[in-house]
Amino acid sequence: MDRRLFLGFMATGTLSVVANNRFERVHKRDDSLWITDKQVHVFLSVAKKVELVKRTVGQGNFNIISFDTMLKIASRYSRVGKFTPQEVAFMEEIFYQDPNIHGFYGKRTVPSITTKINKKDVSKIRHTGHYLFRGHSKNSYKRVISDVGKSLMLTSGVRAVPKQMNLYFNKIKRTGGNISLASRSLAPPAYSYHSVGDFDVGKIGWGYKNFTVSFITTKEFWRLRQLSYISMRYTINNKEGVRFEPWHVKII
Numbered sequence: 001m002d003r004r005l006f007l008g009f010m011a012t013g014t015l016s017v018v019a020n021n022r023f024e025r026v027h028k029r030d031d032s033l034w035i036t037d038k039q040v041h042v043f044l045s046v047a048k049k050v051e052l053v054k055r056t057v058g059q060g061n062f063n064i065i066s067f068d069t070m071l072k073i074a075s076r077y078s079r080v081g082k083f084t085p086q087e088v089a090f091m092e093e094i095f096y097q098d099p100n101i102h103g104f105y106g107k108r109t110v111p112s113i114t115t116k117i118n119k120k121d122v123s124k125i126r127h128t129g130h131y132l133f134r135g136h137s138k139n140s141y142k143r144v145i146s147d148v149g150k151s152l153m154l155t156s157g158v159r160a161v162p163k164q165m166n167l168y169f170n171k172i173k174r175t176g177g178n179i180s181l182a183s184r185s186l187a188p189p190a191y192s193y194h195s196v197g198d199f200d201v202g203k204i205g206w207g208y209k210n211f212t213v214s215f216i217t218t219k220e221f222w223r224l225r226q227l228s229y230i231s232m233r234y235t236i237n238n239k240e241g242v243r244f245e246p247w248h249v250k251i252i
């Protein structure tokens with residue numbers, strides 16, 4: 001599926017037949033794997049329902065709800081609507097597929113799609129809307145803030161499966177349906193280190209720029225680099241195949 005057609009589907013909601021010859025031609029352009037014309041309908045409806053569940057439970061709670069809770073909420077609220085068996089199957093396929101085919105070589109961090117995050121194991125970080133795991137992760141964050149200063153803040157913490165799916169599906173949409181490209185800038189749902197203790201930080205007031213290479217121009221970034229108890233998960237040309245992410249903190 002090419003970007004223009006894909007965006008056309010999204011804009012009009014029309015899910016008519018894609019001209020096969022055109023589709024083939026687009027696929028042969030590089031090694032990328034795309035959402036297929038058979039998948040596009042289910043992909044868009046799943047992505048929409050996940051987004052609606054997020055709006056229903058609120059951004060903060062959505063970070064940590066489990067897959068089963070997401071399904072329950074969808075069926076309870078008519079404005080979301082129950083996930084169909086095909087939609088559940090699609091999410092399972094995405095979750096369990098080997099992302100090596102997309103050029104992503106990171107390690108699996110979440111064993112099962114139904115893996116839960118226990119609420120008593122996490123703690124909400126004030127003024128951020130995000131959570132951190134109690135213990136080593138939260139303690140390291142507090143140490144980072146005291147060493148770097150209060151101009152630094154948590155921009156993303158613990159992410160359970162639905163949250164990572166939401167980010168991943170939105171990324172796929174933005175790439176026009178190119179799953180491979182999306183997987184190199186955001187870990188697939190079973191592969192995020194946010195599910196096991198990593199977190200993102202940014203400079204207060206910097207908004208989306210915190211998630212760009214510009215972050216390395218801040219004094220906060222250079223102070224982070226001097227700390228011995230944390231490091232950068234995704235350095236330039238990392239072997240996981242993920243883009244350079246200077247804002248993503250790995251705890252040592």
Ligand SMILES: [Zn+2]
Pocket residue numbers: 156194199200247248249
């Ligand atoms: Zn991150």
